[in-house]
Amino acid sequence: MSLTNRTVFRFLVRTAMLAAIAGSALAQLPPKAPNSSVITLTPQPGYFTEPAIAINPNNPQQVVAVYQDNAHAAYSFDAGAHWQIATGVGSTKYRVSGDVSATYDNQGHAFICYIAFDKLGTFGYWGHNSSRNGIYVRRSLDGGKTWEPNDIAATEQPDKTPDGKDVPWEDKPYLVADNSHGPYTGNLYIGWTRWTIADSRIQFVRSTDDGKTWSKPIEIDNVRGLPRDDNGANEGFAGAVGPDSALYTVWGDGSHLVFTVSSDGGLTFAPTRNIIDTAPTMFAIDAVARANGFPQIAIDPRGGRKGGRLYVTWADYRNGEIDVFCSSSKDFGASWSPATKVNTDPVHDGAEHFFQWMAVDRSDGSIYVVFYDRRGDPRNRAQTVMLARSTDGGQSFQNYSWTDQPFNARGGFIGDYNGLAAMNGRVYGIWTEKPQNIATRDTVIRIGIADFRTSVTTNFSASTKANLK
Secondary structure, three states, X not given: OOHHHHHHHHHHHHHHHHHHHHHHXXXXXXXXXXXXXXXXXXXXXXXXXXXXXXEOOOOOOOEEEEEEOOOEEEEEOOOOOOEEEOOXXXXXXXXXXXXXXXXXXXXXXXXXXXXXXXXXXXXXXOOOOXXXXXXXXXXXXXXXXXXXXXXXXXXXXXXXXXXXXXXXXXXXXXXXXXXXXXOOOOOEEEEEEEEOOOOEEEEEXXXXXXXXXXXXXXXXXXXXXXXOOOOOOOEEEEEEEOOOOOEEEEEEOOOEEEEEEEOOOOOXXXXXXXXXXXXXXXXXXXXXXXXXXXXXXXXXXXOOOOOOOEEEEEEEEEEOEEEEEEEEEOOOOOOOOOOEEOOOOOOOXXXXXXEEEEEEOOOOOOEEEEEEEOOOOOOOOOEEEEEEEEOOOOOOOEEEEOOOOOEOOOOOXXXXXXXXXXXXXXXXXXXXXXXXXXXXXXXXXXXXXXEOOOOOOOOOOOOOOOOEO
């Protein structure tokens, strides 16, 4: 055999071996989510990331999905069978709007919350050289189809302070609605990170009039974080409301999950506590511009006047590779269980799992977690989307594949989070993907639907685009 032929032969053998390894890994993916389908929400690729999704508690046929950049919204009035892009959602006062979250309130009104600004400050040090910016809310009184023409300021910052210094930078807001039967039902809450040139702080506002006006911001952390968008900052606020209107909140500070609760409708908060030690929740992942494991919190509303268990999820690399974890509390945050690993592949297999989001179905207490998963790629560069489910109070999780074709972000930005919502056994996930045939930074937003209401499972093929009316 000539040198050239030997080289070709080795190449073919190596290629076949890699294909066999990849095929073996892909064959080990969990089963498809039951009664599942996946659609592409954005008609054309663009710079789309950081989506969120919400279900109307008064009418589960209504679902609203939001994403950036700028702020966008879509809606479905038939439980996700058809989607339509809404108009007039983003800011008209600023060049950029994003970092979106969404909810429905107890009247069935839909809300989108976003930051808006003209330009970013210094990279990663957002409170330095910052521009005018703010946090805004826009309302839809018909479930997400049409949106009021004016957004409402929850907080605003001018270009400069009166003495010419940099203004704070408001970042990553999360919107929560009190849809309980408690004394503060109807309240809306927003928590976020305020960056200054010296530190990072968790800020909080509330609305008691259906989002028309918002209180003056208060600081709810007891210890301020570092001033960079990195480990050591106070970042990743999330909240959940119990059936008695108690508001439970959590965020990360780089090495802990921090917890506090308000029992008076967001007027005051208990002193914060570090509830769970974590490995750093900001981390580098190959082929992704940035990634994190910021926490979420949810409550099982069943179980009495105050409800049942609280749950938190997050991701960190205590095991070397990045895994997703869940912990629960049976005493409303006083104590927490040891961390349960949500992804079911073996420890130390080197596969990364990140950008998790959690939802608890209030009808039966099932816990759902969506996340990016790399167990199907032996090179640990491409990810599929996984859905995990627990029916035993977070002690164990079953994993399901929402997608089975890995995508490689190729170093691009795919956001800081995805989204998930569940009600009556029907689950909606929303995430960002990088089309593999596009060389630009463009991405698409996809929605996955799974239905656990029947034991008969029918898996539908992923469509290439949304069934848009």
